[in-house]
Amino acid sequence: MTETAAIDALMLLAQEGSSDKCRELLHAVTDLFLASETVTASQSALFDDVMTQVASEAGVEGRRDLAERIAPVGHAPRGIVNNLARDEDVSVASPVLKQSTVLTNEDLAEIAENHGDGHMEAMSERQSIGSIVTDVLIRRGNHAVLRNVSGNKGAELSENGARTLSERALDDHEIQSNLYKRQDLPEAVQKEVQKRGDPMTDALHKQALANPVHQMMPQIVEDFAHLSGLDSARVRKMILNERLDLLVIICKALEMDEIVFEDMLRYRAALSGKANIETTELVEQFNMLPVNAAQRMARFLKVRQSAA
Structure with a gap:
């Protein structure tokens, strides 16, 4: 997509104010972005502006569609990805929280600090999660979040995070079973977990x-x-x-x-x-x-x- 095409899209937005028209426009702009083989920094910034402005008027359905389409895209514009990840509607935020590699661990940690269990549960399913993120998830998350983190082999655990999970495992057999299968726990925590055994296997x-x-x-x-x-x-x-x-x-x-x-x-x-x-x-x-x-x-x- 050329910069001229992006500007034309903004002009169209100015003419069509309904959420349905904005949703159609957002889908078309996303099509153009995904079809571009290479995107320069200036083009990416322009796409970011267009998507951000149109998404704000496209309703939940439009934002959800956008999130699902750009979540797996490693070169997606950073601004719109972060906006979607912070969307109050979990169905919009979930795709990018689960998949987007555009989001940094710092982004994820900040989102985890300021959003609820739905957002945290989505990011706990990511393929890779840094310890600065899992520390927040373990401290703030509900049982579903803790179970996901403990069972996610790509979730890095700090010593404090691992110890906290081990303590929570005393009251949750699934967390204990997940920890029992991990090979990356700090030595002292590993010994405690192994001593307790695998309750799921025993059952x-x-x-x-x-x-x-x-x-x-x-x-x-x-x-x-x-x-x-x-x-x-x-x-x-x-x-x-x-x-x-x-x-x-x-x-x-x-x-x-x-x-x-x-x-x-x-x-x-x-x-x-x-x-x-x-x-x-x-x-x-x-x-x-x-x-x-x-x-x-x-x-x-x-x-x-x-x-x-």
Whole structure:
């Protein structure tokens, strides 16, 4: 876009005062900016002025559209990006707070100090966050913000921030579980966190032990070992650790009920540390697979292993 085109856009704004027209103009100006292969400093400044003036009259919908479009753009004009990031409407601010690399850590820290949980929650999801920002998020944020920060591998933690999170983790299992998985905590904090363990994993392990399949596992392993000719250790590994399509074959070959098969899926998920698993597609595969076909596949597994 040339400087003349940008000036023409401003002239058009002067003629059309409605928010709908301003929104259309803002979208068109953004199109021109995004289509420009190179933008000089003076052109960027002009775009900044145009976008800022038009956005102020384009309503929430217009500003949201602009934010979503320029959030991923690394050379977006700094002024409008900062204005959008400070917008009182979280739906406008969120895209740039989550994605824009134009915003500095100093910008983000200032926004975190002066805006609410919605703005802080958005920036806590950024791919990379400096410790001067996380310090503010940890000090001012709600549980959702703290959970995001503790679980965000790209969120740098200061010693004070890590210690504060560790203290908050005493009352929040998700924060504790997130910290337990981190490798970048200060040594003293790391020791405290590791000593407390991972409550999510512990809870899932207890859930697995309470699953009816847990008591059935020895018999399931024995039955499939007999059917397939594989040894019990190999069968157990296939059931608990290998591809889910193999589990479908095993359970169908043993003529399990659909309910027991779903229990098996949940049991395996809990043992692997997953709180939830999407079972719909696997159950459909299970129901569509004929028993005789599954049993043939089971016997083929022995042949394939012998050949290997």
